[in-house]
Amino acid sequence: MAHARPRVVIIGAGFAGIHCARRLKKAQVDVTLIDRSTSHVFQPLLYQCATGLLSEGAISSPIRHLTRRHRNLDVVLGEAADIDVDAREVVVDRLDLSRFRAPYDYLVVGAGMRTAYRGNDRFARFAPGMKTLDDAHVIRRKIMTAFEMAETIDDPEEQSAWLTFAVAGGGPTGVELAGQIRELATRALEREYDSIDPSRARVLLLHGGDRVLPSFDEHLSSSAQKALDKLGVETVLGVHVTGVGDDFVETTRKSDKHKEIYPARTTLWTTGVEAVPFAATLARALGVEQDRSGRIPVTDDMSVPGHPEVFVCGDMMAYDNLPGVAEVAMQSGHHAGRVIADEVAGKANRAPFKYRDLGTAAYIARRHAVVQSGRLHMRGLPGWLAWGVIHIAFLAGARNRMGTVMNWSATLLTGSRRERAIIYGDTETARTPYGHWER
Numbered sequence: 001m002a003h004a005r006p007r008v009v010i011i012g013a014g015f016a017g018i019h020c021a022r023r024l025k026k027a028q029v030d031v032t033l034i035d036r037s038t039s040h041v042f043q044p045l046l047y048q049c050a051t052g053l054l055s056e057g058a059i060s061s062p063i064r065h066l067t068r069r070h071r072n073l074d075v076v077l078g079e080a081a082d083i084d085v086d087a088r089e090v091v092v093d094r095l096d097l098s099r100f101r102a103p104y105d106y107l108v109v110g111a112g113m114r115t116a117y118r119g120n121d122r123f124a125r126f127a128p129g130m131k132t133l134d135d136a137h138v139i140r141r142k143i144m145t146a147f148e149m150a151e152t153i154d155d156p157e158e159q160s161a162w163l164t165f166a167v168a169g170g171g172p173t174g175v176e177l178a179g180q181i182r183e184l185a186t187r188a189l190e191r192e193y194d195s196i197d198p199s200r201a202r203v204l205l206l207h208g209g210d211r212v213l214p215s216f217d218e219h220l221s222s223s224a225q226k227a228l229d230k231l232g233v234e235t236v237l238g239v240h241v242t243g244v245g246d247d248f249v250e251t252t253r254k255s256d257k258h259k260e261i262y263p264a265r266t267t268l269w270t271t272g273v274e275a276v277p278f279a280a281t282l283a284r285a286l287g288v289e290q291d292r293s294g295r296i297p298v299t300d301d302m303s304v305p306g307h308p309e310v311f312v313c314g315d316m317m318a319y320d321n322l323p324g325v326a327e328v329a330m331q332s333g334h335h336a337g338r339v340i341a342d343e344v345a346g347k348a349n350r351a352p353f354k355y356r357d358l359g360t361a362a363y364i365a366r367r368h369a370v371v372q373s374g375r376l377h378m379r380g381l382p383g384w385l386a387w388g389v390i391h392i393a394f395l396a397g398a399r400n401r402m403g404t405v406m407n408w409s410a411t412l413l414t415g416s417r418r419e420r421a422i423i424y425g426d427t428e429t430a431r432t433p434y435g436h437w438e439r
Helices: 015-023 043-050 121-125 133-151 156-162 172-188 218-231 277-286 326-344 380-394 398-414
Strands: 007-011 030-035 039-041 060-062 073-077 079-084 089-093 099-103 106-109 113-115 164-168 202-207 233-237 239-244 248-253 259-263 266-269 273-275 307-312 360-365 368-373 376-378
Touching: 007 015, 007 099, 015 030, 015 106, 015 326, 043 133, 043 172, 043 380, 079 277, 106 326, 133 156, 133 172, 133 266, 156 164, 156 259, 164 172, 164 259, 172 202, 172 218, 172 233, 172 360, 202 239, 202 248, 218 233, 218 360, 218 368, 239 259, 239 266, 273 277, 277 307, 307 326, 360 380, 368 380, 376 380, 380 398
Parallel strands: 007 030, 007 106, 030 073, 106 307, 164 202, 164 266, 202 233
Antiparallel strands: 039 060, 079 089, 089 099, 113 273, 239 248, 248 259, 360 368, 368 376
16 A cells, blocks of 8 residues: 655754755655664764863754654664665664664665774774764763873873874864863863873874865965964874874874874874765665765765665765765755655756855864855954854754853853763773774
8 A cells, every 4th residue: 555645764863864854844745764863963063072161962952852843754763774775665773683674755865974094994993083972972081081090190201191182184173173172281171180280281183284274265274273383282284194002193294204103192083084884885776886985976956866766965975076064964955855845746847956155164272263155264253253153053952052152151251161071991992983882
């Protein structure tokens, strides 16, 4: 018996998935939203959760709460494992190791990307990336444990290694993370330890390019570099990280292959992303070829070539060289929802996707950020204020917006950071490159 209304399955409750669901809220369809987490996470502020400025609750909202007024939507906790194109069903793994099949008339995939180690997956054990709340928790534990260990160690060299933090990658995430670690050390922790001076913490920003923030205008990149220098971040340009261990990071200079080893107990990875494993499964099933990062090509209506019923949005799609940023995910997800809603309503022609570049921004230090939107370039205090307004505007939920503003204000006035809780023994847990936990 045919289903009464078209069924839409959305994989991923990130920016793309949530905005697609919102567009379909009043459409004559039944929507199933599948995600491996119970919360939608505002990824642009993950680094602030990792450095104790914001709580996980401030940057995440329960998916069921966000969609509580969607009468045509069901939420499923699970992970897409396979797809049957002929039967039009997605195979979903559940927490109890059972599987079920989710039938679809339209499929929207916004599963995002994961941290890429460029063939060096062994680095993941020592250098966590930052794409999920779990990642932010791991990084917070590593950072706070480093200060606690340094406090109880007498050997100067070993103490120095615990107080050395290496960040691989000079893009927005790397710059923001490096700056926040220095601010944490020089402001929030300055008077809290007896045996060490946290302001001595050494933060290394290791980047393969010739300038930080290469996607920004050179003047903004230069401004960011000056702010990092003033903050005390040591920027090392023109190098690749070629080795990571429990107590060291190794770099190789691109120009002459010179190797340098830094004693460092904390290395964090923010360079490069790749598609999640389901992308390869989907590509094989649909008969399309992924690009170098594993992304899936789409047409101008966000559907996969030869499969008008399957849409890929956000970071996982390859279209017109668009970057993997939140705005692209939001707009592409919304467009896929629009195409489906229009088609169900009887509209024959599909509208092409038109991306509106609203700009990019990066937080460098308190009272200093850089913002680039077309010809509009802002830096310093104006950039910092614009950065705050932009992030509050896109943060999901009025409660989260108010809480984040209050937290930022309290930190600005007092310098303290209250979201620093860790539990003894957590640092013994390491993650594999695929996000699973092992002892």
